Amino acid sequence: MREYKIAVLPGDGIGPEVTREAVKVLERIAEMDSSFRFKTKNFNWNSEYYLEHGKMMPEDGLEQLKEFDAILFGAIGDPRVPDPVSIWELILPIRKNFQQFINFRPVKLLQGLESTLKKEVPIDFVIVRENSEGEYTESGGAMFHGETREMALQNMVMTRQGVEQIARFAYDYARANGREKVTNATKSNVMLHTMTFWDRLVEEVAAENKDIDYERYYIDALAAYFVQRPETFDVVLASNLFGDILSDLGSAIVGGLGLAPSGNINPLGEFPSMFEAVHGSAPDIAGKGIANPIAQIWSAALMLEHLGRKDLHDLVLQAIEEVLVEKKVLTPDIGGNATTADVGDAISDKL
Amino acid sequence: MREYKIAVLPGDGIGPEVTREAVKVLERIAEMDSSFRFKTKNFNWNSEYYLEHGKMMPEDGLEQLKEFDAILFGAIGDPRVPDPVSIWELILPIRKNFQQFINFRPVKLLQGLESTLKKEVPIDFVIVRENSEGEYTESGGAMFHGETREMALQNMVMTRQGVEQIARFAYDYARANGREKVTNATKSNVMLHTMTFWDRLVEEVAAENKDIDYERYYIDALAAYFVQRPETFDVVLASNLFGDILSDLGSAIVGGLGLAPSGNINPLGEFPSMFEAVHGSAPDIAGKGIANPIAQIWSAALMLEHLGRKDLHDLVLQAIEEVLVEKKVLTPDIGGNATTADVGDAISDKL
Ligand SMILES: CC(C)[C@H](C(=O)O)[C@@H](O)C(=O)O
Ligand SMILES: CC(C)[C@H](C(=O)O)[C@@H](O)C(=O)O
Numbered sequence: 001m002r003e004y005k006i007a008v009l010p011g012d013g014i015g016p017e018v019t020r021e022a023v024k025v026l027e028r029i030a031e032m033d034s035s036f037r038f039k040t041k042n043f044n045w046n047s048e049y050y051l052e053h054g055k056m057m058p059e060d061g062l063e064q065l066k067e068f069d070a071i072l073f074g075a076i077g078d079p080r081v082p083d084p085v086s087i088w089e090l091i092l093p094i095r096k097n098f099q100q101f102i103n104f105r106p107v108k109l110l111q112g113l114e115s116t117l118k119k120e121v122p123i124d125f126v127i128v129r130e131n132s133e134g135e136y137t138e139s140g141g142a143m144f145h146g147e148t149r150e151m152a153l154q155n156m157v158m159t160r161q162g163v164e165q166i167a168r169f170a171y172d173y174a175r176a177n178g179r180e181k182v183t184n185a186t187k188s189n190v191m192l193h194t195m196t197f198w199d200r201l202v203e204e205v206a207a208e209n210k211d212i213d214y215e216r217y218y219i220d221a222l223a224a225y226f227v228q229r230p231e232t233f234d235v236v237l238a239s240n241l242f243g244d245i246l247s248d249l250g251s252a253i254v255g256g257l258g259l260a261p262s263g264n265i266n267p268l269g270e271f272p273s274m275f276e277a278v279h280g281s282a283p284d285i286a287g288k289g290i291a292n293p294i295a296q297i298w299s300a301a302l303m304l305e306h307l308g309r310k311d312l313h314d315l316v317l318q319a320i321e322e323v324l325v326e327k328k329v330l331t332p333d334i335g336g337n338a339t340t341a342d343v344g345d346a347i348s349d350k351l
Numbered sequence: 352m353r354e355y356k357i358a359v360l361p362g363d364g365i366g367p368e369v370t371r372e373a374v375k376v377l378e379r380i381a382e383m384d385s386s387f388r389f390k391t392k393n394f395n396w397n398s399e400y401y402l403e404h405g406k407m408m409p410e411d412g413l414e415q416l417k418e419f420d421a422i423l424f425g426a427i428g429d430p431r432v433p434d435p436v437s438i439w440e441l442i443l444p445i446r447k448n449f450q451q452f453i454n455f456r457p458v459k460l461l462q463g464l465e466s467t468l469k470k471e472v473p474i475d476f477v478i479v480r481e482n483s484e485g486e487y488t489e490s491g492g493a494m495f496h497g498e499t500r501e502m503a504l505q506n507m508v509m510t511r512q513g514v515e516q517i518a519r520f521a522y523d524y525a526r527a528n529g530r531e532k533v534t535n536a537t538k539s540n541v542m543l544h545t546m547t548f549w550d551r552l553v554e555e556v557a558a559e560n561k562d563i564d565y566e567r568y569y570i571d572a573l574a575a576y577f578v579q580r581p582e583t584f585d586v587v588l589a590s591n592l593f594g595d596i597l598s599d600l601g602s603a604i605v606g607g608l609g610l611a612p613s614g615n616i617n618p619l620g621e622f623p624s625m626f627e628a629v630h631g632s633a634p635d636i637a638g639k640g641i642a643n644p645i646a647q648i649w650s651a652a653l654m655l656e657h658l659g660r661k662d663l664h665d666l667v668l669q670a671i672e673e674v675l676v677e678k679k680v681l682t683p684d685i686g687g688n689a690t691t692a693d694v695g696d697a698i699s700d701k702l
Contacts, residue, residue, distance in 0.1 A: 140544035
């Protein structure tokens with residue numbers, strides 16, 4: 001029997017609430033299939049931990065996580081801790097140190113859901129976001145504090161390795177999943193150093209993959225096209241920041257952040273990958289038991305797929321869709337009045 | 352009689368087509384009001400000019416433009432000229448050298464138009480975009496060309512002067528126009544140098560303007576909110592890149608780029624301001640006479656407002672709305688089959 005070791009970091013706010021339901025679904029899956037089981041371990045590295053210890057995780061935190069097969073991450077963020085602290089001391093170190101250079105974000109209008117757009121079209125694409133460099137760097141500084149000439153500088157950094165590996169992943173994923181087109185999100189008309197470099201390397205990879213269509217749009221136009229013709233996208237390849245913006249926007253057109261999953265993937269498996277809903281800790285609704293757990297349950301399904309069980313991913317997604325189609329057990333964000341736990345139960349029951 | 356000297360740069364593609372209609376409307380306005388007239392001068396600085404002369408404008412181009420009261424700009428971009436050339440040799444030098452540090456972009460669901468969103472809500476806000484620094488810099492470079500360690504760096508640069516002046520403008524504009532809230536678009540949770548600096552200075556200005564509400568969202572969430580609750584925005588204050596993305600997105604929710612005007616404004620009047628539709632030169636439909644001229648006519652109306660004639664701006668906008676409400680003369684992008692010239696005529700006739 002195969003055992004998967006999963007590190008669970010429930011985090012802050014609604015993080016623990018939705019993560020509990022995701023674990024519930026994983027346990028149900030393991031009950032059904034006797035060929036494997038999950039061994040989960042909880043880590044309380046969150047803002048509470050920070051307030052007590054002055055850091056978001058122990059010195060050897062990454063060492064501890066390293067031995068797991070995957071990480072299930074809730075959400076982080078608490079009004080009492082500055083966001084840059086929780087982000088730069090927990091999420092980003094995990095993404096960067098574990099070389100999770102792919103941030104994989106499906107944008108799919110699930111059965112049973114309505115788009116916020118008037119146009120009734122199928123929406124089903126994935127955003128492949130570079131997750132380790134680009135606009136997300138510590139490089140930069142500020143000068144002349146308080147003077148009229150005060151200024152701040154920040155470097156965007158793109159490397160051949162970083163751009164090539166994400167572009168290759170986008171194409172490999174497209175081919176393996178019957179996707180026909182890669183759309184490159186760029187701003188090379190203005191960012192003459194980083195984004196022309198990005199385009200050049202992306203287009204080198206595109207030239208090696210002529211069987212898949214290629215198109216390129218400036219990020220401003222592309223954001224508009226997400227609203228005007230979302231049905232035309234298949235695989236959208238984006239830098240760290242552009243992928244961040246496009247994935248929240250994508251979630252808004254298919255029903256909201258309660259339905260947007262993500263995987264931070266280290267494809268070579270040298271380090272664990274991390275799965276998390278795109279949404280944050282939502283302090284405004286935390287503790288009320290009304291957060292939508294679907295994004296997190298779907299993220300756990302992406303984890304199953306990453307662990308080699310695409311069949312189980314598909315089963316979970318089907319269960320989610322059945323619950324959505326029935327419309328009996330929905331959280332308030334999508335028009336129902338069920339609790340987080342009700343939705344978790346309903347999805348488990350369908351399995 | 353007051354005479355306004357207007358430099359007209361029709362540009363490429365549909366630029367000349369829509370600009371012709373905007374000039375038509377300006378001429379009609381001048382006929383109606385004998386207290387002033389327009390003296391327009393055309394400049395053929397476009398991609399054709401570049402192909403002939405190897406540059407986008409003459410050496411003394413900016414000198415020539417300086418003596419005008421305002422600039423009406425078509426759109427630039429031609430498949431035969433790399434975008435970075437047309438942009439960095441024409442649009443951006445004008446914006447930067449003429450210290451047009453405000454890019455003013457209304458997002459308004461005009462009467463007679465339908466939103467692309469299912470939700471039927473009034474949409475009426477303005478994006479106040481920093482237009483001279485931030486992510487739009489020449490600073491940076493690339494190293495190790497062709498090697499595995501090849502990389503590119505690009506600096507974002509924010510200055511106290513740059514941030515303070517745009518934040519002050521946002522608040523002054525809000526107060527003068529009965530707007531109740533300023534929404535700050537940021538990403539200070541990740542961009543620790545530039546965006547925390549931006550937030551700090553914006554919040555200094557907010558503290559001096561307590562009569563106007565202030566809120567702050569990360570750009571990813573804000574892009575989603577544009578789709579989910581556009582009715583809640585009033586004045587959105589954004590950096591150069593974020594304002595660029597948000598304004599295309601904004602146009603998509605209110606009917607498309609054919610309806611998005613902008614003003615690049617030098618508020619002190621030391622240099623001419625420049626008015627241009629947000630859309631590009633659209634080579635795919637150029638020459639067919641079907642481009643929607645409303646964005647450019649509305650941009651000309653913003654020019655009238657800038658020249659001190661808010662009354663005339665309002666008249667033009669009213670004429671545009673009358674034509675939209677009648678639905679008889681519309682270009683194909685908004686469901687009609689009229690030509691660019693038909694729409695220009697219809698709007699002139701309403702005046
Ligand atoms: C929390 C934050 C660092 C993060 C990001 O910007 O990547 C979030 O917005 C996301 O999309 O995962
Ligand atoms: C053409 C380009 C430089 C420009 C920009 O990015 O500012 C355009 O997208 C705009 O919004 O005016």
